[in-house]
Amino acid sequence: MLEGKHKLRAALAEKARELGFLAIGVARADAAPKAAERLRAWLAAGAHGEMLWMEETAARRGSPAGLWPEVRSVIALGMSYAPAGDPLALAGSPERGRISVYAQGGDYHDLIKKALKALARWLIEEAPCELKVFVDTAPVMEKPLAEAAGLGWQGKHTNLVSRADGSWLFLGAIYTTLKLEPDAPHAERCGSCTRCLAACPTDAFPAPFQLDARRCISYLTIEHKGPIPEEYREAIGNRIYGCDDCLAVCPWNRFADAARANKAFLPRAELAAPALADLLALDDAGFRRVFAGSPIKRIGRNRMVRNAAIAAGNSGRAELVAPLRALVQDEDTVVAEAARWALDRLSAPPAAG
Structure with missing residues (x-):
């Protein structure tokens, strides 16, 4: 037996x-x-x-x-x-939206x-x-x-x-219901490393091994339905769906081989580095068309455009003013508020150095 x-x-x-x-x-x-x-x-x-x-x-x-x-x-x-590339590569491309690797x-x-x-x-x-x-x-x-x-x-x-x-x-x-022979549990091997904690843009980890979802960019851009609290908006940068920062900096990733990844999860061209201008222009039909077959479809058009507006406000890009102005009277009040906030940010004089 x-x-x-x-x-x-x-x-x-x-x-x-x-x-x-x-x-x-x-x-x-x-x-x-x-x-x-x-x-x-x-x-x-x-x-x-x-x-x-x-x-x-x-x-x-x-x-x-x-x-x-x-x-x-x-x-x-x-x-x-x-991923085959650097998950944080778009940090220097403020006109593009950053989508978490798992959702591309x-x-x-x-x-x-x-x-x-x-x-x-x-x-x-x-x-x-x-x-x-x-x-x-x-x-x-x-x-x-x-x-x-x-x-x-x-x-x-x-x-x-x-x-x-x-x-x-x-x-x-x-x-x-089968009684199978169990494997031994895995030992924790983080040691003294705290790179993931230090990398969090919004300080969402009150202590090691603890997450306050209310501060987490993944939560704020995906699960949170209302206006994103202003205290986190600048830190969100150009992240429009999720955040990979704490994952990407883990030293154990040096052993991860992209060749072992399931090919079904390879990035779709339109999701790898979407232009914020295109996202700001989405209506419901356009959103469904772009994100069909993607886990992103669950958040709906309004949350995605809200996120894109926040990113646009952080971009410093004057070319995003026009698509933002088109949203200030949006039927969704959360989208309209995010657009007004972004326009205020783009019109504000740069902070003194």
């Missing part, structure tokens, strides 16, 4: 690699006991901001059994999206869910069981479970870090 379990694990890893997963590990369903407590403390501090679903699903999110009592093992999987290609939700379902079908045929597959949108603590399964560790920026793939892994999970 033990030999059969080893054969199943080996075959499972081989099938996962065939489907594009570079990392695979197994954890017991109760392998991350501190996750629920940390989640409760984070929510109690209000650090989740407007992400109210985090509160509403806290009981189910805190542990695999809270979501599905029958689960016995968690199969954690990782798929690489390591195909929608990882669809791609990973498809691969997870294929792996699940294979597993049921090899070892009849009940199972559920999850990627991102479900109340699952992917990062603590991936750490427990040996895929990597949660770094001081709270994201998973892999020795083989750096900070560039999409995570998925399969919950199963």
Whole structure:
């Protein structure tokens, strides 16, 4: 029987690699006991901001059994999206919008869910069981479970870090009633390094291994629906969807090989370095056309144009005045306010040196 379990694990890893997963590990369903407590403390501090679903699903999110009592093992999987170039290269191009690396290609939700379902079908045929597959949108603590399964560790920026793939892994999970032999949890290997903390433009890390989402540019440009607080607008620079700064500076990325990344996540030409002028001119139909098949489509036209207006205000580019003026009477009041703020910034005299 033990030999059969080893054969199943080996075959499972081989099938996962065939489907594009570079990392695979197994954890017991109760392998991350501190996750629920940390989640409760984070929510109690209000650090989740407007992400109210985090509160509403806290009981189910805190542990695999809270979501599905029958689960016995968690199969954690990782798929690489390591970039070929410098994720911070557009910092010196204020007329362009910076989109987080993970969102420049195909929608990882669809791609990973498809691969997870294929792996699940294979597993049921090899070892009849009940199972559920999850990627991102479900109340699952992917990062603590991936750490427990040996895929990597949660770094001081709270994201998973892999020795083989750096900070560039999409995570998925399969919950199963099978009792699989667990892998050893991964040790934390950040050491004394604090590059990710120092790199954050908005000081979103109150301490190592802690994130205040309310200050995070990814949260502000993606999850936050209203006006972006003015205290963070200048620091946002030309970031219009997400932020890679804390990930990009991690020294472990030197081991990440872009050749290992799934080709479906290669940047689309129109998303690699979009012109702010083009983004400011988007209507609903244009937004849907540009961002079809992208995870960006979930934020809608108004949030994207709001973000582009903030970036335009930080650009110092006079050619963006005209498209901003066209937005000051926008039907969306948040967009209109961002456009007025940007125009004020562009018309203000430069600060004395």
